[in-house]
Amino acid sequence: NNCEYQAMELDATEFDENDLPLNLVIRLNQRCTSCGKCVDSCPTGALVKKxxxxxxxxxxxxxxxxxxxxxxxxxxxxxxxxxxxxxxxxxxxxxxxxxxxxxxxxxxxxxxxxHPKRLKVPLVRRGDYFKETTWDEALGLIAEKLLQLKERYGPQALAALSSAKCTNEENYIMQKFMRAAIGTNNVDHCARL
Structure with a gap:
């Protein structure tokens, strides 16, 4: 048994004249977490990744x-x-x-x-359409727009929502940027939603 969760059950559906199994069926019970360890440890290659x-x-x-x-x-x-x-x-x-x-x-x-629709370069709106641009131009435009909003409405008009998909370090940098550079405590995280 290679599954630490004991999620795999092996059943024989047929037996030969010597009472040896002919047809084995692998069933995954409710404890299976789909971790893939059974595939990794299968010695015969009978279990494969789809x-x-x-x-x-x-x-x-x-x-x-x-x-x-x-x-x-x-x-x-x-x-x-x-x-x-x-x-x-x-x-x-x-x-x-x-x-x-x-x-x-x-x-x-x-x-x-x-995925064929995956974005690989930044896009910037030009009129009614999005056009590909460089990272320098995209980040420059973001910085410019944030400064304009901060100057026009004040730092409390801005907020940031972070992601659970980010590392702790990335989340820390985001909140530090909002507090130190923008001057607002309007920081939240999607895990609270």
């Missing part, structure tokens, strides 16, 4: 360490990349805070990376 359509030798993958973007826990992830494609997400069992464990979103929820 999204991996082309097997790639592990030594051909570039490993990029990162932090999960789905919540603020800060779980470590390793992105296994081949060229421009994210092939698989794994996690180092020796690194805190998750020590190789991931939730279903962190482990399997990365298909948005290859």
């Amino acid at each position: 999204h991996v359509t082309l097997p790639v030798p592990f030594d051909e993958l570039e490993q990029v360490r990162s932090v999960c973007a789905y919540c603020g826990c800060g779980c470590n992830l390793t992105f296994n990349v081949k060229g421009e494609s994210l092939v698989e997400v794994t996690s180092d069992p020796d690194r805190a805070p998750n020590f190789g464990n991931t939730c279903v979103k962190g482990r399997f929820g990365y298909d948005f990376v290859h």
